[in-house]
Amino acid sequence: MSWDQVWIDINIATMDPTSTIPYGAITQGAMAIKEGKIAWIGERKDLPKFDTLSTPIYRGKGGWITPGIIDAHTHLVFAGNRAHEFEQRLEGMSYEDIALAGGGILSTVNACREASEAELFELGRQRLNALAREGVTTVEIKSGYGLDTETELKLLRVARALGEHHHIDVKTTFLGAHAIATEYQGRADDYIDLVINDMLPKVIKDNLADAVDVFCEHIAFNHAQTKQVLTAAKAAGLNIKLHAEQLSNLGGSAMAAKLGALSVDHIEFISEESIKVLSQYGTCATLLPGAYYSLRETQLPPIALLRQYKIPMVVASDYNPGSSPICSSLLMLNMSCILFKLTPEEALQGMTINAAKALGIADNVGSLEIGKVADFCLWDINTPAQLAYTYGVNACQQVVKSGRVIP
Ligand code: NIG
Numbered sequence: 001m002s003w004d005q006v007w008i009d010i011n012i013a014t015m016d017p018t019s020t021i022p023y024g025a026i027t028q029g030a031m032a033i034k035e036g037k038i039a040w041i042g043e044r045k046d047l048p049k050f051d052t053l054s055t056p057i058y059r060g061k062g063g064w065i066t067p068g069i070i071d072a073h074t075h076l077v078f079a080g081n082r083a084h085e086f087e088q089r090l091e092g093m094s095y096e097d098i099a100l101a102g103g104g105i106l107s108t109v110n111a112c113r114e115a116s117e118a119e120l121f122e123l124g125r126q127r128l129n130a131l132a133r134e135g136v137t138t139v140e141i142k143s144g145y146g147l148d149t150e151t152e153l154k155l156l157r158v159a160r161a162l163g164e165h166h167h168i169d170v171k172t173t174f175l176g177a178h179a180i181a182t183e184y185q186g187r188a189d190d191y192i193d194l195v196i197n198d199m200l201p202k203v204i205k206d207n208l209a210d211a212v213d214v215f216c217e218h219i220a221f222n223h224a225q226t227k228q229v230l231t232a233a234k235a236a237g238l239n240i241k242l243h244a245e246q247l248s249n250l251g252g253s254a255m256a257a258k259l260g261a262l263s264v265d266h267i268e269f270i271s272e273e274s275i276k277v278l279s280q281y282g283t284c285a286t287l288l289p290g291a292y293y294s295l296r297e298t299q300l301p302p303i304a305l306l307r308q309y310k311i312p313m314v315v316a317s318d319y320n321p322g323s324s325p326i327c328s329s330l331l332m333l334n335m336s337c338i339l340f341k342l343t344p345e346e347a348l349q350g351m352t353i354n355a356a357k358a359l360g361i362a363d364n365v366g367s368l369e370i371g372k373v374a375d376f377c378l379w380d381i382n383t384p385a386q387l388a389y390t391y392g393v394n395a396c397q398q399v400v401k402s403g404r405v406i407p
Pocket residue numbers: 075104105108215243246291318320321322323324
């Protein structure tokens with residue numbers, strides 16, 4: 001066998017969805033990489049003979065290998081911060097009150113309109129570095145802090161540039177319909193017209209987005225407006241997703257699922273009827289414990305029902321300066337278990353294979369199987385549950401991206 005590298009002395013949480021073993025685990029495993037892809041994976045004792053003199057051999061010292069961590073929902077390109085609103089919330093103001101008073105998303109919009117592309121790029125780069133240290137190999141980044149054509153395009157260009165210059169893969173999502181721009185207050189339909197007829201065509205022309213998202217909520221866009229944007233995006237051949245049922249139940253999830261959404265995100269207030277629709281259409285449910293925690297929400301997402309209907313559960317950081325100012329994907333593994341009572345295995349599925357589904361890339365990444373891209377991490381842990389169990393001591397020893405060992 002001729003391979004580019006071989007890994008031994010490892011246990012592997014393959015997260016192979018077809019495996020009947022928890023985590024798809026292979027203890028005392030081995031893995032071979034060729035041209036950036038997984039060429040062989042299995043038990044060490046079954047590893048075919050290969051040229052041990054010419055093939056680099058990596059020893060995992062008995063640690064665990066997992067697929068690279070995928071954070072499928074972030075807003076990580078932004079300028080400024082909202083520490084003042086944090087203080088206001090601690091004094092009793094709600095997230096909605098702050099938004100309705102012109103703060104919230106709109107305050108980050110002001111900061112982003114003023115920031116240069118270079119400034120936004122540098123901020124984003126530092127944040128990606130922080131995520132990379134935790135084993136993240138793919139991240140989704142949304143726009144939505146521009147709310148005018150120029151700034152929305154700027155944010156997406158920065159996100160694309162980050163993907164080109166960083167080893168982390170970046171999937172971009174156009175979220176022009178995140179809030180009603182100040183200039184359009186009281187004219188939400190006109191703003192939606194701008195999103196669909198001015199922003200979206202330009203986003204498509206410059207190939208700036210892989211998906212389109214909308215914030216469907218009483219403080220943002222209603223069911224009909226949301227449907228218009230998603231329908232236009234779908235017609236243009238883009239993937240669609242939705243911020244839905246975060247603060248109330250507008251039925252956005254079911255509508256988005258019927259239109260073919262890859263995921264519906266937040267969904268604390270989703271109904272059983274809507275969950276049934278998700279199951280019919282194969283839509284993922286993205287759980288965002290960082291926002292639930294930071295906003296001190298009390299309405300839990302209906303985990304038992306999501307399990308009952310076998311909805312793929314995704315876990316993501318929602319990293320943003322308002323509702324989830326937490327630049328850590330790993331912490332979400334812990335929070336999703338503690339706050340939402342996911343099992344550690346469900347949590348890891350949520351940041352690997354199911355996250356890949358939510359981004360439409362599960363054929364290539366998200367689990368360790370022959371033919372998939374060699375994106376993986378080596379962790380100094382004794383059992384995969386440790387990834388969710390503890391936080392603060394970074395057990396990530398090594399990251400490999402497309403077969404390249406990241407220095
Ligand atoms: O996912 N819910 C809407 N959007 C973001 C929050 C954005 C912000 O507050 O800046 C979210 O929670």
